[in-house]
Amino acid sequence: MEHPVQIHIVRRGAPPGEAPKLGAPMTVSAPTLDGLREAARKAIEARGLRVRAVSFAPGGRLVAYGEERT
Numbered sequence: 001m002e003h004p005v006q007i008h009i010v011r012r013g014a015p016p017g018e019a020p021k022l023g024a025p026m027t028v029s030a031p032t033l034d035g036l037r038e039a040a041r042k043a044i045e046a047r048g049l050r051v052r053a054v055s056f057a058p059g060g061r062l063v064a065y066g067e068e069r070t
């Protein structure tokens with residue numbers, strides 16, 4: 001199954017309360033729902049980001065937060 005991921009990027013060293021910026025859209029695929037989360041983690045790391053969180057939001061949206069490494 002394929003599923004879109006809504007990714008938010010946290011600026012490295014950002015002060016608490018600073019809003020993350022919306023990242024470029026991406027789609028991941030896996031045979032199971034749990035597999036989609038792992039696929040999202042790998043895709044985020046492939047973009048050079050540190051994974052902060054990956055979860056399903058209400059309504060089934062897959063939402064992720066990644067932090068800049070540099």
